[in-house]
Amino acid sequence: MNNLLSVENLSKSFGALRASDGIGFDVGEGETHAVIGPNGAGKTTLISQLAGNLRPDAGSIRFAGEDITRLSAPRRSRKGLARSFQITSVFPEFTALDNVALAVQAQAGHSFRFWRPAQQDSRLTDPASRVLSEVGLTERQHILAANLSHGEHRQLEVAMALATRPRLLLLDEPMAGMGIEESQRMIALLGALKRRLTIILVEHDMDAVFRLADRISVLVYGRIIATDTPEKIRANEEVRRAYLGEDA
Amino acid sequence: MKKKIAFWAVLVAALILLPPLVLAVKQPYYVDLVRRIMILAIAAISLDLILGYGGLVSFGHAAYLGVGAYAVGILAFYGVASGWAHFAVAIGASALVALAIGAVSIRTSGIYFIMITLAFTQMLYYLGISLAEFGGDDGMRIKTRSRFPLVDLGDPVTAYYVAFVLMLLSAFIVSRIVNSRFGMALRACKSNDARARALGFSPYPVRLIAFVIAGGLCGLSGALYANHTNYITPSLMSWLQSGELMFMVILGGMGTTAGPVLGAFALLLAEEVLKGFTEYWQVILGPLLVLSVIFFRHGLAGIFSRHE
Numbered sequence: 001m002n003n004l005l006s007v008e009n010l011s012k013s014f015g016a017l018r019a020s021d022g023i024g025f026d027v028g029e030g031e032t033h034a035v036i037g038p039n040g041a042g043k044t045t046l047i048s049q050l051a052g053n054l055r056p057d058a059g060s061i062r063f064a065g066e067d068i069t070r071l072s073a074p075r076r077s078r079k080g081l082a083r084s085f086q087i088t089s090v091f092p093e094f095t096a097l098d099n100v101a102l103a104v105q106a107q108a109g110h111s112f113r114f115w116r117p118a119q120q121d122s123r124l125t126d127p128a129s130r131v132l133s134e135v136g137l138t139e140r141q142h143i144l145a146a147n148l149s150h151g152e153h154r155q156l157e158v159a160m161a162l163a164t165r166p167r168l169l170l171l172d173e174p175m176a177g178m179g180i181e182e183s184q185r186m187i188a189l190l191g192a193l194k195r196r197l198t199i200i201l202v203e204h205d206m207d208a209v210f211r212l213a214d215r216i217s218v219l220v221y222g223r224i225i226a227t228d229t230p231e232k233i234r235a236n237e238e239v240r241r242a243y244l245g246e247d248a
Numbered sequence: 249m250k251k252k253i254a255f256w257a258v259l260v261a262a263l264i265l266l267p268p269l270v271l272a273v274k275q276p277y278y279v280d281l282v283r284r285i286m287i288l289a290i291a292a293i294s295l296d297l298i299l300g301y302g303g304l305v306s307f308g309h310a311a312y313l314g315v316g317a318y319a320v321g322i323l324a325f326y327g328v329a330s331g332w333a334h335f336a337v338a339i340g341a342s343a344l345v346a347l348a349i350g351a352v353s354i355r356t357s358g359i360y361f362i363m364i365t366l367a368f369t370q371m372l373y374y375l376g377i378s379l380a381e382f383g384g385d386d387g388m389r390i391k392t393r394s395r396f397p398l399v400d401l402g403d404p405v406t407a408y409y410v411a412f413v414l415m416l417l418s419a420f421i422v423s424r425i426v427n428s429r430f431g432m433a434l435r436a437c438k439s440n441d442a443r444a445r446a447l448g449f450s451p452y453p454v455r456l457i458a459f460v461i462a463g464g465l466c467g468l469s470g471a472l473y474a475n476h477t478n479y480i481t482p483s484l485m486s487w488l489q490s491g492e493l494m495f496m497v498i499l500g501g502m503g504t505t506a507g508p509v510l511g512a513f514a515l516l517l518a519e520e521v522l523k524g525f526t527e528y529w530q531v532i533l534g535p536l537l538v539l540s541v542i543f544f545r546h547g548l549a550g551i552f553s554r555h556e
Contacts, residue, residue, distance in 0.1 A: 051446060053442070053445075053446070073445045073446055074447075074450045082446070082447075085442075085446070089442060089443045090443065091436055091439040091440050092439065092440075093439055094439065102449075105432065105433065106447035106449045107447075109448070110429060111429050111430055111454065112430055112457070113428055113429045114424070114425050114429075114431075116429075117427045118429040118431070119427065160443075164448060
């Protein structure tokens with residue numbers, strides 16, 4: 001398997017806190033790679049560095065063979081690296097369809113057109129509608145994002161990330177705060193995306209992680225203590241002690 | 249939608265009919281008053297592009313009003329009378345100044361952005377005061393009004409209709425821009441900057457271009473203003489003028505097409521009426537403005553579009 005993403009020796013400190021302490025792992029093309037770890041392990045810090053929202057103190061990130069360590073978040077996004085946010089981050093004053101159409105537009109890179117109404121531009125709205133139906137939001141497409149439910153916000157997050165047609169999807173706790181039913185729907189959606197895309201999944205929901213991931217990295221206090229298949233992670237003594245608990 | 253069309257229809261009809269009506273009752277003053285309001289409405293429309301749609305709280309928008317007006321004044325001073333030259337230089341110079349100010353200030357945000365735009369404009373204000381050749385503090389008379397073939401800006405009624413058409417055109421242009429791809433990007437960056445970046449938008453060039461467009465459009469307003477008063481002073485660039493433009497936008501409704509127009513009319517008409525009652529009119533206008541902001545959260549335009 002070719003590596004789409006290679007992370008080497010990634011380090012980031014906030015004062016005395018070493019949020020990322022020499023993190024290294026590879027993600028193959030088409031792989032779904034989960035990152036798990038207790039609260040405060042530095043999972044969101046890791047995602048932010050991968051997405052380009054945080055600059056690492058040291059280390060390198062290679063994406064599709066290119067060193068992207070110093071690229072800004074918008075540049076990385078245009079290269080095919082999309083993220084969803086742990087805390088819902090959409091454009092509340094716009095409809096669901098507009099939100100996704102904006103994602104399509106950002107990726108197309110044609111934002112310096114000043115005259116034709118964007119909301120009637122089928123080159124934006126058609127792909128946006130397709131993605132919305134994929135995540136199951138078709139009936140809600142004309143609702144303002146501010147008025148969508150929590151679960152729908154999470155679906156919209158994924159739709160926006162998808163609409164940028166990424167090669168690598170960074171999902172920061174897509175199931176956070178969801179009810180059982182909503183979680184099941186999200187797992188089914190991500191299951192359908194698996195293989196078509198390379199996914200890095202940060203998630204607390206172990207059911208989702210073990211059903212979706214090809215490999216799992218366990219992050220504890222800013223360090224990766226193990227990277228392996230779900231079965232081996234389940235069996236790993238150190239991981240059980242550090243995180244999963246004896247009953248896992 | 250219907251309400252919006254009705255609003256514009258009523259406004260357009262009223263403004264077209266106003267000059268013959270007030271001239272029939274021998275009150276030509278009102279032609280001048282409304283012309284002034286429409287010229288400043290253009291400045292408010294331009295400010296709304298960056299303030300209402302872009303979320304850039306520029307507290308120095310009067311700079312471009314001043315640059316536009318001084319462009320006309322200085323060209324006329326050196327004997328250039330061509331209106332095309334006046335207006336092209338006014339718009340171009342304002343856009344250039346906006347490019348320079350924007351390039352620096354848009355790197356900051358929040359309170360710093362407000363203070364930097366204010367500081368730049370104060371610099372221009374003091375520059376105006378120090379230019380003794382162009383009247384300094386006292387200002388200068390415009391030697392010759394902008395001359396156009398067929399259109400005489402010296403005629404009050406002609407100038408009125410020119411301001412009227414340009415005001416409508418400005419509102420139309422801005423409404424096209426904010427609904428274009430560019431406008432969607434601009435509004436997205438205002439709505440959620442982090443999200444916009446994550447999607448691949450680069451806010452800086454988007455905001456800077458909007459800032460330059462707003463500056464150029466405000467320069468047009470300045471050029472009209474110079475022709476309107478026939479006399480320009482540095483006070484056109486003072487922070488009071490910047491504040492008044494901001495107030496028009498906020499009072500009328502930020503991020504709406506009708507808002508800045510409504511705001512300009514409401515603020516300047518209220519000023520006019522109160523001045524008729526007392527010389528301490530600001531004491532009444534101040535609290536009225538505070539109340540209007542509290543009760544009309546979405547500005548006056550919000551009254552027309554509440555149920556949409």
